Amino acid sequence: MAWPRATAPAWPVHAGVLGLSAAAVASYALTGPGSRTVIFALVTAAPIITYLAAIAARHLTDRLPWLIATAGMAMLTLGTLCWPDWIPGHHLGRAEGGGTDLVMAGAHVLFLAGTAIGLRRHGRKDPGGLIDAALIGLCAAGPLGAWLIRPGLVPDATPLGKMLLLSDLLLLSAVIGCLLRIGVTAPKSRGPIAYLMAAGILTLLCDVVAVLTVHGSHVPTAQLMMVAYLCVAAGPVLPTGPHVTRPAPGPATVRHPPLGWLGAALCANPAVAAVQAVQSDGPASVVLPATTILVVPVVVLRLRLLSAQRARAERTLAHQAHHDDLTGLYNRRHTVDRIDEELRALDDGPLAEVTLLLCDLDGFKPVNDRMGHQAGDTVLQEVARRLTAAVREQDLVGRIGGDEFLILLRGEHPGGGTTVADRIVESLRAPILVGGTPVRIGVSIGTAVARAGAVVDRETLIARADAAMYEVKAQRRLTATPA
Structure with a gap:
């Protein structure tokens, strides 16, 4: 079976969802109790059929999240068949904490687990944005539960039933917030994400309507739930469905919500509790403290993430301030500062000797002229690697110019x-491969030594090494000139 490509039009899926939703809603309202059970069971089976078909056709390549979600939908279908009066008997809105509530909660946990696994790649790209979105969703659940659901709960609602209803409310609100964030940051996945968001919102509405109509007709609750199932079935089978678990490469470019929005969201639950206290509306709903307690670790996680991001940024800035971008060696500023430090150490006594080696590459300019700057960069990177390998760990290697390097030997060195210098010259005699082409360069090295008790500053020491280097170059030219 060939699945439509990502460039195929999505309108057939939209039309199918609208048509099936209208047919399911109308037929449920017009038929009797026995037929309603069959209709509801068939609709709950729709996501199972579409998911398995998309997986079999290799349209959904990340099989695990969709299989877990399919297991959750299968649990709901099984629960409908085992307890056909689940919705008609208003068990959903009574918060009884019975078998039907446990089945629904378990099914939702499976479906949300599949969603979380499927969206984990988006989380790697935009962890802060998803945490912010989840926070706003969690905080929005407080007023929703306190103002709409709590007043409508029947007196015989059990603590377990209330807890299951509250967990469903909180999880759905957090997931809706995360889906909204992903839809903003990942344009290619907006179609299926919109369907999954619609399913989450309709399920929330279903919870609210079930509580508010517990003494009335169950038909609106069942109709909302069926449309939610059809939205769940439609999202992943869109031509762009695979993008739900395969975000586009590159970092997320959308900015985080303003701090004012986050602050307002965090103030929502305390504000509701304050209004209830002023109105003497009895004790605050358990939703408010439970939501607040759940928000605290999420806020701590967000702060930890910000702290880690700041630490990484500080390390990056510190590295950039002291290192050369191309070679990774120390830059000129850090190198001269270290020379000053070592010369002060000579005066104070910890060091007995400091040796400076000034290295200038020979034959490097023709490489740039003949093969381009990218080839020159490759040569400089390899030179940096060989220079580092030629010295001890406590010594310093820096790049102070285009093809000029400076090596600082701390303390006495065997052989001086x-x-x-001889080891470096020998190391750089070996050809450097640039795009498969061997390139040969040379090096001229000037050496200057400062010992304890000698009065010498950094400029003088570098000048001595520079003069020695040009003397090496002059002798090499004389040797190369025929008599």
Whole structure:
């Protein structure tokens, strides 16, 4: 079976959802109790059929999240068949905490687990945005539960039933917030995300309507639930359905919600509690403290994430302030500062000797001219690697110019700077491969030594190394010139 490509039109799916929703709503309202049970069971089976068909056709390549969601939908279908009076008997709105409530809660947990696994890649790209969206969703659940659901609960609602209804409310609100954020940051997935959001919102409305109509007709509750099932079935089978679990490459570019929005959301539950206290409306709903308690660890997680992001940014800035972007070696500023530190250490006594090696590459300019700057960058990176390998861990290697490097040997070195210079010259004689082409360069090294008790500053020491380097270059030219 060939599934429509991502570029295929989505209107057939939209038309199918509208048509099936209208047919399900109308037929449920017009038929008798026996037929209603069959209609409701068939609608709950729709997501199972579409998910399995999309997986079998390899349209949904990330199988695990969709299979977990399918298991949740199968549990709901099984619950409908085992307890056909679940909705007609108003068990959903009574918060009884019985078998039907447990089945629904377990099914929702499975479906939400599949959704969480499917959206984990979006979380890697935009963790802060998803946490902010979940916070706003959680905080929105407080007023919804306190103002709409709590006043309509029947007196014989059990603590377990209230807890299950509250957990359903909180989880759905948080997931809706996350889906909204993903829809904003991932344009290619907006179609299926919109269907999943619609399913979550309709399920929330179903919870509210079931509580408010517990002494009336159950038909609106069943109709809302059926449309929610059809939305769940439609999202992943859209041509763009795979994008739900496969976000586009690159970081999320949408900014986080303003802090004012987050502050207003966090104030929602205390504000509702304050209004209830002023109106002497009895004790505050359990929704408010439960939601607040749940929000606290999410806020702590957000603060931890911000702290980690700040620490990474500080480390990055510190590295950029002291290192060369191309080679990763220390830059000129850090190198000269370290020379000053080591010369002060000579005066104070901890060090007995400091050796400076000034290295200038020979034959590097023709590489840039002949092969381009990218090839030159490759050569410089390889030179940096070989220079680092030629010295000890306590020594310093820095890049102070285009093709100029400076090596600072701390303390006495076996053989002195001459031994290190010979080792560097030998190391750079080996060709460097640039795009499969061997490139040969040389190096001229000037050495300057400062010992304890000698009065010398950084400029003088660098000048000595520079003069020694040009002397090496001059001798090399004389050697290369025929007599």
